[in-house]
Amino acid sequence: MALGEFDLIGKYFTRSTPRAVLGVGDDCALLQPAPGQHLAVSSDMLVEGRHFLSTVRPERLGHKALAVNLSDLAACGARPLAFTLALALPRVDETFLAGFAQGLLALADQHGIELVGGDTTAGPLNICITVMGEVPPGQALRRDGARAGDALWVSHPLGGGIGDARLALEAFRGQISLPGDDFETVRRAMEQPQPRVALGLALRGLATAAIDVSDGLCGDLGHILRRSQVGAVIQASQLPLSPVLARQARPLQLDCALAGGDDYELLFTAPPDRQAEVLAAGQAAGVGLRCIGQLRAEPGLVLHDDQGGLQALSARGFDHFAG
Numbered sequence: 425m426a427l428g429e430f431d432l433i434g435k436y437f438t439r440s441t442p443r444a445v446l447g448v449g450d451d452c453a454l455l456q457p458a459p460g461q462h463l464a465v466s467s468d469m470l471v472e473g474r475h476f477l478s479t480v481r482p483e484r485l486g487h488k489a490l491a492v493n494l495s496d497l498a499a500c501g502a503r504p505l506a507f508t509l510a511l512a513l514p515r516v517d518e519t520f521l522a523g524f525a526q527g528l529l530a531l532a533d534q535h536g537i538e539l540v541g542g543d544t545t546a547g548p549l550n551i552c553i554t555v556m557g558e559v560p561p562g563q564a565l566r567r568d569g570a571r572a573g574d575a576l577w578v579s580h581p582l583g584g585g586i587g588d589a590r591l592a593l594e595a596f597r598g599q600i601s602l603p604g605d606d607f608e609t610v611r612r613a614m615e616q617p618q619p620r621v622a623l624g625l626a627l628r629g630l631a632t633a634a635i636d637v638s639d640g641l642c643g644d645l646g647h648i649l650r651r652s653q654v655g656a657v658i659q660a661s662q663l664p665l666s667p668v669l670a671r672q673a674r675p676l677q678l679d680c681a682l683a684g685g686d687d688y689e690l691l692f693t694a695p696p697d698r699q700a701e702v703l704a705a706g707q708a709a710g711v712g713l714r715c716i717g718q719l720r721a722e723p724g725l726v727l728h729d730d731q732g733g734l735q736a737l738s739a740r741g742f743d744h745f746a747g
Contacts (some may be wrong), residue, residue: 433544437509437525441538453540455506460489464502468493472549476615477596482523483530484615485551490531491619492638493555495688498624499636501565502557504537509556512547533623537708547628563628565692568694570652572721574693577702578641578664579620580712581613585664586641588613588683591672600676606668613666617688626705627692640683642725642737644691656725658682658717658737674730682727693719 436588462645470476470489490507509528513521534537537555553703578668580586580595592610594600602610620636627634633652635644642658649656663681670677694702699715706713717728 425491427482431620435441435521437528437539437666438541441506441540441636443505443538454505455540455572457505457558460560462564463505464497464500464557464559464564464701465554466493466496466500467552467554468496469550474698480615482520483527484530484612486524487525487531487599488527488531488538488694489524489617490528490553490555491617493553493615494531494621495536495636495719496537496640497555497557498619498621499565499634499690500557500559500564501624501628501631501634503561503625504535504621505556505558506538506540507553507555509539509542510550511542511544512550513544514547514549517603531620534618559628565624565627565634567633567635568651569647570648570654570693570719571585572654572717572719573696573698574632574719574731575696575702575715576645576656576658576691576693576717577713577715578637579623579706580664580690580714581618581666582625582710582712583666584613584712585666585678586683586687586689587663587680587682587684588639588666589617589686590680591669591676592639593681593684594676595688595720600672602668603609606671608669609666614686619688620690620709623690623705623709623711626709627690627694627702628665630701630705631692631694631700634690635686637685637689637691641687642682643692644686645725646738648691648693649719649723649725652719653723654719655722655726656717657726657734659728660730661728662714662716663710664716 440566588610595602634649681688727735
């Protein structure tokens with residue numbers, strides 16, 4: 425007998441939620457934030473063919489669906505609390521559901537966040553998660569606090585870099601060919617990003633502005649520049665690259681690192697005299713950090729290239745509705 429909607433929810437997505445007053449099973453979840461905390465809320469939708477390929481393993485898809493939302497909490501400096509899941513399925517596939525739930529809930533456990541409700545329906549595969557977190561008043565990381573003279577930082581995996589997810593996409597598109605081990609490395613970066621929640625918490629009171637890199641470094645930096653009314657210079661030589669990306673042609677390296685999306689690293693600004701504290705925050709969070717440039721009063725975004733020249737860059741990221 426095929427699973428119905430409520431049987432599906434009960435089998436794969438209902439668990440004990442000790443931090444919630446009321447979790448899955450009622451019309452609404454009831455949450456009790458810690459006294460004096462602000463509630464941080466964000467939603468992200470993943471659509472098959474738009475945000476992920478049909479070839480992705482279900483457990484990796486479950487991981488990524490929650491990871492991209494946790495990345496928003498990280499960029500705000502919020503501690504994860506709870507999330508809801510809205511899931512459209514073309515059919516009930518228990519093999520898919522078991523793997524998806526495994527990846528989703530394993531990452532939830534890793535970050536202490538509880539699934540407290542949501543919805544399921546029939547339709548093209550579509551995943552929408554809403555996350556909730558807590559942050560003390562006045563300590564949330566925002567996009568509008570950057571100042572001219574601030575250093576520009578980006579996080580990256582230890583021993584790795586940014587741009588690998590874009591490199592994987594180019595390989596999937598057939599634009600480049602990668603050896604098996606290299607392909608699996610960059611494919612994992614695209615399909616299993618690691619949200620930098622611990623770093624976001626460590627940057628409270630230290631970063632002047634922050635954003636997660638989802639639509640490309642230049643495009644996401646553009647949001648900070650516009651909100652903070654400043655400009656920036658990026659040093660091409662300081663962009664952190666993984667060994668796989670470093671073996672590619674220089675134009676491809678720069679395209680992946682500057683315009684590629686799906687990194688889900690934190691891009692943030694901080695006063696230059698607090699470099700030691702920034703590096704200590706990265707060490708405590710177990711991630712690499714690289715200073716890649718500086719903010720300036722003059723509007724616009726420019727690249728200090730390998731030849732020592734300055735090149736204007738577009739500060740517009742990926743747009744789902746652009747032509």
